[in-house]
Amino acid sequence: MRSFVYNGQPSRVVFGAGSLQYLEREVQLLQANRALVLCTPEQQPLAEAIAKRLGTKAAGIYPRAVMHVPADTAAAAVDEARRLGADCALAVGGGSTTGLGKAIALQSGLPVLAVPTTYAGSEMTPIWGMTESGLKKTGRDPRVLPRTVIYDPELTISLPAGLSVTSGMNAIAHAAEGLYAQDSNPVMDLMAEEGIRALADALPKITDDPNDLSARSNALYGAWLCGTVLGNVGMALHHKLCHTLGGTLNLPHAEVHTVVLPHAISYNAAAAPEAMQRIKRALQSEDAALGLYLLAKTNGAPVALRDIGMKSEDIDRVVQIAVQNPYWNPRPVNPEASGALRELLQRAWEGAPPGH
Ligand code: NAD
Numbered sequence: 001m002r003s004f005v006y007n008g009q010p011s012r013v014v015f016g017a018g019s020l021q022y023l024e025r026e027v028q029l030l031q032a033n034r035a036l037v038l039c040t041p042e043q044q045p046l047a048e049a050i051a052k053r054l055g056t057k058a059a060g061i062y063p064r065a066v067m068h069v070p071a072d073t074a075a076a077a078v079d080e081a082r083r084l085g086a087d088c089a090l091a092v093g094g095g096s097t098t099g100l101g102k103a104i105a106l107q108s109g110l111p112v113l114a115v116p117t118t119y120a121g122s123e124m125t126p127i128w129g130m131t132e133s134g135l136k137k138t139g140r141d142p143r144v145l146p147r148t149v150i151y152d153p154e155l156t157i158s159l160p161a162g163l164s165v166t167s168g169m170n171a172i173a174h175a176a177e178g179l180y181a182q183d184s185n186p187v188m189d190l191m192a193e194e195g196i197r198a199l200a201d202a203l204p205k206i207t208d209d210p211n212d213l214s215a216r217s218n219a220l221y222g223a224w225l226c227g228t229v230l231g232n233v234g235m236a237l238h239h240k241l242c243h244t245l246g247g248t249l250n251l252p253h254a255e256v257h258t259v260v261l262p263h264a265i266s267y268n269a270a271a272a273p274e275a276m277q278r279i280k281r282a283l284q285s286e287d288a289a290l291g292l293y294l295l296a297k298t299n300g301a302p303v304a305l306r307d308i309g310m311k312s313e314d315i316d317r318v319v320q321i322a323v324q325n326p327y328w329n330p331r332p333v334n335p336e337a338s339g340a341l342r343e344l345l346q347r348a349w350e351g352a353p354p355g356h
Contacts, residue, residue: 004185009126009142009231013224015151017213020115023050026148027057030111032088034059036081038100039092040066043117046155047092050115059084065097067253071132074103081108091146092155094118094167095253102128102144114146117156119167119199119219120254121174121227123149136247145231151224153216161210165301166254168199168206168219171226172292173257176265177236178229179275180330188229189278195225196282200295207299236329237322238264241345244321245310255308258301259351262293263344266354271331289354304351315345 012029014022027035036059039047044063051058062077081089081104091101092115099122101112106128114123126145129138159167175192178184199222205215238261245256266289269276276288285291297303306312319341326333333341347355 002186005183006185006187007232009145010147011124011145012148013151014148015221015224017153017217019150020050020053020152020155023115023150024054024057026113026150027054027088027090030088030113030147032111032113033057034084034086035088035090035113036077036084036086036104036110037061037090037092038065038077038097038104039063040094040097043093043097046117050090050092054090058090059086062100065091065093065100067096068131068136069096069099069103069129071130074100074107074130077104078107081110086110088113091115091123092117095120095122098122098146099129101146103130105144106141109143112144112146113148113150115150115152115155116220116223118159118254119156119164119171119223119226121171121223121230124224124227125231127231136243149224151220153213153220156216156220157211157213159210161207162300163254164206164210164219165203165296165299166258168203168223169258169261169292169296169301170254171223172196172199172295173238173242173261174230174235175226176261176275176279176288176292177238178226178233179278180236180268180272181233182328184233188233191225192229193278193282195222195229196279198222198225200283200291203295203299234328236264236327237267237331237333240327240329240333241318241322244318245305248318248321249310249314251305251309255302256305258296259303259305259308259348262289262296262303262354263348265289265292267340267344268330275330293353302351305345305349307351310349312349315342315349318345 202219279288283291
């Protein structure tokens, strides 16, 4: 018999090709009049076009979002928001830009309106992250959850196919781990399965033709669902390993998720049979872990940690960190599991298919 807690989180989602046209209306609905547009240096042209569209409702552009939200970048952005009298942070971009918007919200209380252009899913979560002196701190705070999210698949057409696949696998990772979360609930299970299904259907089509708007729409729909799962339930071994590999070894975020996911799922397979059934169904695959591995590999994504910058001598260090303060996981992660974790990472390092 089921028992669960479901905690709905207040955010407004406007979805559809061309939905950027509703931006001004959405800014108004937030009762904002001066939006500070945030972006990475690479996405400045898009931010400029958006600021132009907003006219007097744009306070300015802050084009310095970078990976992992350095604390001094966040502090400078807060200062800029104050100087310009901004009353809203408009984050246009991927997880790094949304992360900067969240840091501003955390420190100043300004509402965030997010316009995501990748599949990372940060826009649907109350999770913030910030890096200071090489250490990434994370936390949950309802103030950082974007109040409004405009999902316009047209803005994702420019995301290169390779990045689209790794970003999509990053999204799938949130849903896959959400399916065996300790605090899961039936609504999240439905969203997670549908999110994986949508992305697994879309990614090969995007690889074939990055301009396929219908596939882009399906992928962004999947990213929304998977991001919602991340925002609502706890994550497990896979996310712990990725945070360690990203934080300690500075490996690239989406690629790490892509490589590790099949192996983490394989590690947990026997301990989470219902989650595996849903993943298999969503992927239309006989095996959840192998299905994920093939989804990455056949779409040209990396499948080996050694190909994305990890040295084999770092495997033991990562195992040690992973077994200290582990996240809850359906199959125990403790010092006795070191051997199995080492094997998991060895396979992931080599790019071997996941083993049970
Ligand atoms: P990203 O935001 O760092 O973007 C990667 C690169 O892609 C950047 O150079 C960016 O300018 C470019 N880009 C983004 N969209 C583009 C587009 N449509 N066309 C062309 N180029 C585009 O990458 P990401 O994977 O979206 O985000 C990763 C970060 O987000 C990590 O720091 C991760 O920790 C964080 N994250 C946080 C959460 C959360 O809930 N807090 C969730 C997921 C990810």
